[in-house]
C-alpha cells in the first residue's frame with residue numbers, strides 16, 4: 001500500500017508522515033531529503049549551478065540511502081547538514097532540474113517497489129505514485145508554517161529571524177508552485193487537511209484513521 005503526503009514547507013507533513021509510518025509499520029520515504037542531498041553533493045563538489053548537466057551527472061552517480069531517521073550520502077551521514085539554511089536555499093537547483101527529478105523519481109519508485117510506504121513530498125500523488133491508495137494534501141496558513149520552521153531552526157542553533165524565515169518561505173512556496181515538472185499541486189483525488197489549530201498528535205491520529213479506512 002502506498003500513502004502519499006504532499007504539501008508546502010512547514011505544513012507539519014514531515015513529522016506527521018514519519019509518525020504515521022511508524023504507527024502503521026510502513027517504510028517512510030522523505031523525498032525532500034533526497035533533493036537536499038543532491039544539492040549538498042553539488043555543494044561538496046563545487047558544481048557550477050548554472051550548468052544543469054553537471055548536477056544531473058552528480059545526482060546519477062551519488063548514492064542516497066534513507067533509514068528510519070538518518071540520511072546517508074555516499075555512506076556519509078548528512079542528516080543535519082542537509083537542513084541548514086544554505087543547503088535549503090541551494091536545493092532549488094536540484095528540484096528545478098528535470099534530469100535530477102527523473103533520477104530521483106526512479107529511486108523513489110524503486111524504494112517503494114513491493115513495500116508498504118508513506119511517501120512525503122510535493123509530487124508524490126501527482127507524479128511519482130498516481131496509483132497510491134491513499135493521497136493526503138496537508139496545508140496550514142503561511143504564518144503558522146513560518147513559526148514552526150523558525151522554532152525548528154532556532155532549536156538547531158541557526159541564527160535567523162521570523163521575518164527572514166517568512167520571506168524565504170514565500171520564495172520557496174512560489175518556486176514549488178511554479179515548477180513546471182513536479183511542482184506542488186493537489187491531486188484531484190487527494191484529501192486536503194488544514195493543520196492550523198491541530199496539535200501534531202491530532203494530525204497523526206486523523207491521518208491514521210484515513211489510512212485505516214482504506215486498508
Ligand code: C5P
Nearest residue numbers: 009031032033035091095121122123176
Ligand atoms: O520537504 P523539504 O522542505 O525537505 O523539501 C526541500 C525542497 O525540495 C522543497 O522546497 C522542494 O522544492 C523540493 N522537493 C521537490 N519534490 C519533492 C520533495 C521536495 O521538489 N518531492
